[in-house]
Amino acid sequence: NAMGGREVGGMANLLSGHRDLANPKHRAEIAKLWGVDDVPFSAGKTAVEMFDAVKTGEIKAIWIACTNPAQSMPDLNNVIEALSAAELVVLQDAFNNTDSNQYADVFFPATTWGEKEGTVTNSERRITRVQGAAPKPGEARHDWETVVDFAQRLEKKLGKTKQRLNYTSLFNYPSAESIFNEHRETTRGRDLDITGLSYQILEQQGPQQWPLKAGETTGQARLYTDGIFQKPNGKAQFYNAVYQGTADKTDARHPLHLLTGRLRDQWHGMSRTGTIAQLYNHVEEPVVSMNQDDMTRRQLKTGDIVKLSNKRGSLNIRVQQSDEVKPAETFIPMHWGSQFMSGLGVNALMPPTFDKLSKQPELKHTAVKVEKLDLPWQMTVMRTCNDLSLIAEIRKLLKHYDYATCSLYGREDGMVVLRASHQTAPSTEVIAQLDQLLGMVEGAPMLNYDDLKRGISKRILIENGQVTGVRLIGETLAADWLKQVMQQGQFTDELRRWALAPLSTPPTGQKSRGKIVCNCFDISENEIIETCQAGADLQTLQAKLKCGTNCGSCIPELKRLVKINSVLKV
Known part of the structure; x- marks a missing residue:
């Protein structure tokens, strides 16, 4: 966690206990504690600088732990070039489905949060003892175990243990607690002094705030009540931040601002949340949101495929009209990477510019142009699937299309959804490979329709009276209601009669549900609008449909829908 990471010196310019690597006194204190002559005085490189150095060969090997730079870094084409140029890439992660995984020469499987043990510090300086809720799966190890094992092997390989009494190791850490105890000693006399804290106290008395010095029984709830701050003169230091504009400016060639941010139901690069079908129900695929005026000016409508581009790269993506985006602005969520769409994702367009003090990249803004694409060949694929390995195989096919997205949808019985468009029809081998993965091969229980002259090919897989797979090529009008059929019930004779027809609405009078607004209770936008x-x-809505009464994350959208539809009613 960010707070705990700073406490233990987990940054390129820090040492444990809120020490500065550039401070000779601080370096000497840590060297004495570790039993070494000295520690390096030069700060390491921060993220953007590091990948620049890997690309030029200054850094030849890179070890990546618990992060996904091939999706999360700015100027992704530069990062990809760096990873491809590195002599050695080591990846240490709990998931093997990240964008960075394909560049790894060595992969160390790691535990994830529900399996880890140790401590975590929250934003009010409160330290909590964390114990795994589940055992380590397979060959996974805790991060510290992997690092200690490697350090001891390298130490032995370099002959360093022979230089010390009794061949002792500098990395004698048999448990997470032993590492905590060393960290505790580094805090002695510092502002975060926790020499009075132990695993036993945390387990028996619960979370504690620092500082909690030796001999004290409780931590300090509020700091600086004496008016003395952690500066040489004891005074608080305010930094006068002068406003600077964004690195990328709009111009005649790139007239639109592109902003990035988060989705309500997804997290970072989606290595975890991206495996859960239900979390796609609110926003199913990557889109760029635009103001209606900008869309009208470019003769665009919702659902069209556009090309966003600037000097760093381009991205093919569907456009969606949004009242929440101002004129001359566009918005794409940060989460979607190459695992979910053709192309690298929005960060490929973002500038590598970073703040000179924090070294934080400017990931939220760039300037782009938007052009409509004409990709006449279309395909929609849906397959009931809870097999992550099948999803991974389908995602390998994204590269064959000018535009493609691969996502999930559903609840208990999820499905993988592949949408693709291309300038011309892909090779028959690519489609045959896809059909093989989907189980839509000769002899399978399915409906077929082929019109070679018009380039239309349809397959509907039916198992135990239910539609479990759909593959529509050339004409995809029925995709939305067939998806609803896959989720909601039996494949009736009436539906069977119309399943292969070019119908955009359900033939039996069912209403389209629209997107899911309340994921907790599976309440759709159209149900909310009708109510x-x-x-x-809002209160009546919550009482009748239960939406917004559990996690509450949909309440802002519920308020917006109530306001809009109240106006429409008047």
């Missing part, structure tokens, strides 16, 4: 138009306010 609002019947006169419901």
Whole structure:
């Protein structure tokens, strides 16, 4: 965690106990504690600088732990070139489905949060003892175990243990607690002094705030009540931050601002959340949101495929009209990477510029142009699937299309959804490979329709009276309601009669549900709108449909829908 990471010196310019690597006194204190002559005085490189150095060959090997730079870094084409040029890439992660995984020469499987043990510090300086809720799976190890094992092997390989009494190791850490105890000693006399804390106290008395010095029984709830701050003169230091504009400016060639941010139901690069179908129900695929005026000016409508580009790269993506985006602005969520779409994702367009003090990259803004693409060949694929290995194989096919997205949808029985468009029809071998993965081969229980002259090919897989797979090529009008059929019920004779027809609406009168707004109770946008138009306010909506009464994350959208539909009603 960020707070705990700073406490233990987990940054390129820090040492444990809130020490500065550039401070000779601080370096001497840590060297004495570790039993070495000295510690390096030069700060390491921060993220953007590091990949620049890997690309030029200054850094020849890179060890990546618990992060996904091939998706999360700015100027991704530069990062990809760096990873490809490195002599050795070591990846240490709990998931093998990240964008960075394909560049790894060595992969160390790691435990994830529910399997880890140790401590975590929250933003009020409160340290909590963490114990794994599940055992380590397979060959996975805790991060510290992997690092200690490597350090001891390298130490032995270099002959360093022979230089010390009794061949002792500098990395004698048999447990997470032993590492905590060393960290505790580094805090002695520092602002975060926790020499009075132990695993036993944390386990028996619960979370504690630092500082908690030896001999004390409780931590300090509020700092600086004496007016003395952790500066040489004892005074607080304010930094006068002068405003600077964004690195990328709009111009005649790139007239639109592109902003990035988060989705409600996804997290970072989606290595975890991206495996759960239910979390896609609110936003199913990557889109660029645009203001209606900008779309009208470019003769665009929701669902069109556009090309966003600037000097760093380009991205093919569907466009969506949004009232939440101002004129001359566009928005793409940060989460979607090459695992979910053709191309590297929005960060390929972002500048590598970073703040000179914090070294934080400017990941939230760039300037782009938006052009409509004409990709006449279309395909939509849906397959009931809880097999992550199948999803991984399908994602390997994204590279064959000018535009493609691969996501999930559903609840208990999820499905993988592949949408693709291309300038011309892909080779028959590519489609045959896809059909093989989907189980839509000769002899399978499915409906077929082929019109070679018009380039239309349809497959509907039916198992135990239910649709479990759909593959539509050339004409995809029925995709949305067939997806609803896959999720909601039996494949009736009436539906069977119309399943291969070019119908954009359900043939039996069912209403389209629209996107899911409340994921907790599976309440759709159209259900909410209908209830609002019947006169419901937010409280009535919650009482009748239960939406917004569990996690609460959908409440802002519920308020917006109530407001809009109240206006429409009047």
